[in-house]
Amino acid sequence: MSIPMIAAEGGLTRYMDQIKRFPLLSPEEEQDLAHRYRDSGEEEAGHRLVTSHLRLVARIAMGYRFYGLPMTDLISEGNVGLLRAVNKFEPEKGFRLATYAMWWIKASINEYVLSSWSLVKVGTVAAQKKLFFNLRRLKAQLGVYDDTNLTREQADWIAEELSVPVDEVFSMNQRLSRQDTSLNLPVGEEGDMQRMDLLVDDRADQEEVLGNQQERRLGTVLLRDAMEQLNDRERHIITERRLRSSPITLEDLGRHYGISRERVRQIENRAFSKLQSAVRKAAEALEGRGRRIECAPV
Secondary structure, X not given: OOOXXXXXXXXXXXXXXXXXXXXXXXXXXXXXXXXXXXXHOOHHHHHHHHHXXXXXXXXHHHOOHHHOOOHHHHHHHHHHHHHHHHHHOOHHHOOOHHXXXXXXXXXXXXXXXXXXXXXXXXXXXXXXXXXXHHHHHHHHHOOOOOOOOOOHHHHHHHHHHHOOXXXXXXXXXXXXXXXXXXXXXXXXXXXXXXXXXXXXXXXXXXXXXXXXXXHHHHHHHHHHHHHOXXXXXXXXXXXHHHOOOOOOOHHHHHHHHOOOHHHHHHHHHHHHHHHHHHHHHHHHHHHHXXXXXXXXXX
């Protein structure tokens, strides 16, 4: 599905002129096109649904212009959200596409702003996201239009409005007031070093990564060998109860084997003890041969 692109020549002004030429849809037209696109994948129907809402994307994107990011990028990200909305729209629900698409458009732009504005200064927890996108608006309501520090009363009011800790309000206000510093900025007396040269790499070194990989592989081998010492029923119960991301209930296993829930629990505990013992003995045997390993609980 093709939509107008923001070209280098003419830029944003030409794009805005282009999208104004696409007509808006009546509720009846929108319903008809939505059903045709969803039921038969008619490309022309989808194209008309998208192009009739490009002005909505541009209007929403304008609300993010104060974050210092190119408007062309904001609109492009909003258009991605619009395309997702059109593909997921369910016309029989009774609401207009614009109402539904608005949330997808904002979500797409929000994600772009958070990832692009400053990877260092903006956190990812819900309170920080809420503050990032609402702090400037609430400060304007208080008549605070510059980057000065907030008073305690102002911060308390903002915290209450957004249901976030007041410490987070002060912290975010300070973060948004600072300028980003390039990691390529020269430091030192001779200027022969950059800030990035002073950053500590917290990632595991190659030797540690390799050691962890070998340890995991060894643990897998020990577990596999230990499982062979269980009978079929024990192996099945341990697999379903201890090795699945969504364990089966004792009741379900009891119905499967025609035994009580308590009996399944007893078999599971006994099999688990046998499994631990087998892994421990195998680990001790390896250590006796000069190989040091650390066995995590099964």
